[in-house]
């Protein structure tokens with residue numbers, strides 16, 4: 001019985017980590033869009049959230065073939081300070097979550113390595129989302145942010 005248990009436990013941990021990683025990915029997407037939505041709402045831009053709508057250019061991967069974005073009304077077609085703030089709010093939400101998770105990681109005692117690893121698994125998508133969305137490429141938030149600052 002003991003040998004059976006030692007084989008199942010690592011498998012369960014592996015499954016749990018996989019679930020956690022995907023939950024982290026999806027959670028970060030939703031949190032990121034909530035950042036945009038909150039900023040647009042605060043600025044009175046009448047935002048609408050579009051989560052997991054079919055993408056115009058599907059990548060082939062199920063979860064990547066979905067578009068996630070927030071639309072809002074703008075008084076002007078020119079890039080405005082409001083556009084800058086709304087664009088920045090998404091990656092900022094991911095940075096804040098990564099910071100909270102980092103503090104949690106530091107507070108968890110070393111005697112709980114699985115929990116520490118789980119927090120890191122959640123922190124990785126937060127950081128990736130924040131950094132990837134700040135690149136100045138068309139289609140990501142960084143493009144709006146850096147275009148406004150130029």
Ligand SMILES: [Zn+2]
Pocket residue numbers: 032033036087090091133141
């Ligand atoms: Zn964004």
